Amino acid sequence: MTTLKRYGSRRPIFRKQLVLPAEHGSWAWLLVPFLVGTAVAGRWNLAVTLVLVGGLAAFLVRQPATIWLRASRGRARRADGPVAAGWTLGLALVALFCLAGLLLMERATLIWLLPPLLLILVLYLVAARRNRASTRALWMEVAGAVALAAMAPAAMIAANGNVTAIAWALWGLLGLQNELGVLYVRQRIADTHGRPAKRWPVFWGHAASAAAVFLATALAALAWLAALPFLAFLLRAGWMAIKPRPIPRIKRFGFIEVGVEIASGLVIVTAYSMAQ
Numbered sequence: 001m002t003t004l005k006r007y008g009s010r011r012p013i014f015r016k017q018l019v020l021p022a023e024h025g026s027w028a029w030l031l032v033p034f035l036v037g038t039a040v041a042g043r044w045n046l047a048v049t050l051v052l053v054g055g056l057a058a059f060l061v062r063q064p065a066t067i068w069l070r071a072s073r074g075r076a077r078r079a080d081g082p083v084a085a086g087w088t089l090g091l092a093l094v095a096l097f098c099l100a101g102l103l104l105m106e107r108a109t110l111i112w113l114l115p116p117l118l119l120i121l122v123l124y125l126v127a128a129r130r131n132r133a134s135t136r137a138l139w140m141e142v143a144g145a146v147a148l149a150a151m152a153p154a155a156m157i158a159a160n161g162n163v164t165a166i167a168w169a170l171w172g173l174l175g176l177q178n179e180l181g182v183l184y185v186r187q188r189i190a191d192t193h194g195r196p197a198k199r200w201p202v203f204w205g206h207a208a209s210a211a212a213v214f215l216a217t218a219l220a221a222l223a224w225l226a227a228l229p230f231l232a233f234l235l236r237a238g239w240m241a242i243k244p245r246p247i248p249r250i251k252r253f254g255f256i257e258v259g260v261e262i263a264s265g266l267v268i269v270t271a272y273s274m275a276q
Contacts, residue, residue: 021063025185025254028261029148030059033174037155039269040170047105047158054098055151058117061091065125102158109157113150120147138186145178166272169222176209177264180233184240185257191244199241206230206237225271229264 021027034055038048064087071084102110120143127140152174153167183202190197210230216222239245247253 020060025181025257026059026144026148028258029145029178029181030055030151032261032265033149033152033170033178034155036174036265036269037152037167037170038159040152040166040272041156041159043159045159047102047107047161048155050098050101050105051110051151051154051158054095054102055154057091057094057098058121059148061088061095062121062124064088064091069125107158107161109163110154113154113157117147117150120144138182141182141186142179145182146175149175149178165221169216170268170272173213173222173226173268174265176213177229177233177261180206180209180230180237181257181261184233184237187240188245188247188253191240192246192250194244194246203234203237203241206234210234223268223271223275225274226268229267232264 034052038044041048064084068084068088099110124140124144127137149171152170153163156167156170157163183205187197187199187202210227210233213222213227213230217224217227
């Protein structure tokens with residue numbers, strides 16, 4: 001009886017709060033760039049699979065590592081510490097094994113994408129260790145969103161084995177898309193909770209981004225069709241800037257935002273498919 005009671009009192013190894021990130025939209029920031037990069041490359045091979053698995057492992061390691069650090073400082077349940085540490089180690093090993101496999105497959109160029117990703121992860125963990133609220137700072141969220149867009153060039157390099165101008169262009173486009181998504185969502189959430197916010201700077205940020213993308217297309221640095229989503233982003237930012245736009249149903253809003261990311265990614269894929 002005692003044994004059963006002890007067994008039943010054990011905390012389960014998998015709990016979504018320990019493994020899955022709280023920001024559900026961050027999945028789109030990772031997966032949409034990966035799928036766009038793979039689609040533009042037009043090839044799926046073992047190296048692309050390793051990029052996906054390793055990227056997901058590196059993406060997921062943040063949550064258990066954060067809980068592990070917080071538990072060690074008494075800011076989270078101490079009972080969660082060992083389980084979170086196990087998840088952290090396991091996911092880190094998966095990411096390292098995938099990286100080793102990519103290096104054996106002569107995809108060493110991918111190493112150039114690691115420094116910004118590792119820097120953001122370290123900064124996030126330092127902020128989480130000091131104060132949980134620090135991880136929700138605007139600059140932290142924007143930097144993380146832009147860094148995750150590196151999955152686009154990573155997928156292209158894995159597929160083709162070399163670096164092209166299109167790979168860097170995709171990182172720029174999808175990183176900018178992720179950044180604008182962060183600004184838009186944060187403003188809508190602020191409207192929902194009735195918090196004061198500087199509405200027009202968000203609009204002018206969208207305007208500057210759209211201008212930069214259209215300038216790049218004029219200089220033939222980007223496929224022209226890839227600029228269309230940024231015009232749509234600018235229009236909805238203008239709609240939001242006029243007056244507060246509270247979110248009526250948060251779950252529906254989240255699905256719509258994921259749909260917007262996917263639709264924009266499809267336009268970018270179409271743009272580069274037509275240009276080839």
